[in-house]
Amino acid sequence: MKFERRLLLRERGSGVFEKLWQIPWVFVLLLCAVAGVGYVALYSAGGGSPDPYAGRHAIRFGFGLVMMLSIALVDIRLIARFAWVGYAMGVGLLVLVALHGQVGKGAQRWIDIGPVQLQPSELMKIMLVVALASWFHKASWERIGNPLFLIPPIIAVLVPAAMIFKQPNLGTSLITLMIGGAVFFAAGVRLWKFALVVGAVAIVAPIVYENLHDYQRARITTFLDPESDPLGAGYNIIQSKIALGSGGFWGKGFLQGTQGHLNFLPEKQTDFIFTMLAEEFGLVGGLSVLGLLACVIAFGFLVALRSRHQFGRLLAVGLATNYFLYVFVNIAMVTGSIPVGGVPLPLISHGGSAMITVMIGFGLLMSAHVHRDAEMGAERDET
Incomplete structure (x- = not known):
């Protein structure tokens, strides 16, 4: 019956109500639960008040929820058709940042669009995934094995990564490269080519290190030895570790975290929000939050497995990898496993x-999920 219903939806062109039926509402509830955790954490970060963080968080999530559901109803074939237009717009926004962007904390990363302050590097990662999925869709195994075929998508990855690095934003630049690598891998690019890239990175890394900004080199040095500058570059990670340890197994209780509420914990509402949660709700609370985030990531890869067309598979892999890297880098950063990267x-x-x-x-x-059975033309070219 399920297959017959999907076939009927394809024949009808999948109207709005049929698409609404296909939306994974359990996943929507899961996202609401994660955002709810964020509201609780930001309420605590605001000193037990919805202002100035939690209230804005709820409004943004409500707006984002409407936008997400609207995008989920858009035909995935239309998304594929305009993939490179979106990519060009993303690069254009990065150029606009370089020319007229707002400077904050020594970096030029934001632009003002009306009442909204946008960081185009975040949007560029999404547009890059869509563009790469469009490029590799319908490409045969033989064509993917042709090095010349890989030159355009490699350039498509390197251009925004270089522009983001220039802002400077080393962390997001590296994440952009890793997202591109994930899509390349899922598309079937040979492993020996990845080995060549790793070798090239190992050769270039010392040169890149010498050209990093002073604060970026300080982050690496601090990661290796935080106690070398406990009141300077090492302060953030030392305080984060203290907060994580002081939470214990069950935590100190909601609004009872000392490191956060006595302002020892830096950037408690942004980069170190997980540390504050772990201090107040302990190991149990921290692992519960990680469980919710793992379910979100798992859904993304499940969509990739269930999609019947290559575009949906690559789109889902890239987007799931993007969210995974957000979570992995943030948690690893606040636990001292990697250098602090914002x-x-x-x-x-x-x-x-x-x-x-x-x-x-x-x-x-979600559009990839709703349209997982869409006819996208011939699955792979023979040339």
Whole structure:
């Protein structure tokens, strides 16, 4: 019966009501639960008040939810058709940032669009995934094995990564490269080519390190030895570890976290929001939050497995990888496993750009789910 219903939907062109029926509402509730965790954490970060963080978080999520559901109803063939238009717009926004962007904390990463302050590098990652999925869709195994065929998508990855690195934003630039790599891998690019890239990175890494900004080199040095500068570059990670340890197994209780509420914990509403949650709700609370985030990521890869067309598969893999890297980098950063890089925890941290762009990504992911049986033409070219 399920297959017959899907076939009927294809024949009818999948109207709005039929598409609404196909929306994974359990996943929508899961996102609401994660955003709810964010509201609780930001309420605590605001000193037990919805202002200035939690109230804005709820409004942004509500707006993002409407936008996500609207994108989910858009025909995935239309998304594929305009993939490179979106990519060009993303690059255009990065150029606009370079020319007229707002400077904050030594970096030029934001532009003002009306009342909204947008960080185009976040949106660019989404547009890059869509463009790469469009490029590799219908490409045969033999064609993907042709190095010349890979030159345009490699350039498509390197251009925004270089522009983001220039802002400077090393963390997001590296994440952009890794997202591109995930789509390349899912598309069937040979492993020996990845080995060549890894070798090239190993050769170039010392040169890149010498050209990093002073604060970026300090983050790496601090990661290796935080106690070398406990009141300077090492302060953030030391305080984060203290907060994580002080939470214990069950936590100190809601609004009872000392590191956060006595302002020892830096950027508690953004980069270090997970640390504050772990202090107040302990190991149990921290693992519960990680469980919710793991379910969100797992849904993305499940969509990839269930899609009957290559575009949907690659789109889902790229978007799921994007969210996974957000979570992985943020958690690894606050636990001292990698250098501090200024990556938020989407749907939980305070911040409009990450929230809106992630919800756009989830909208595209849900469109891939709703249209998983769509006819996208011949699956792979023979040339």
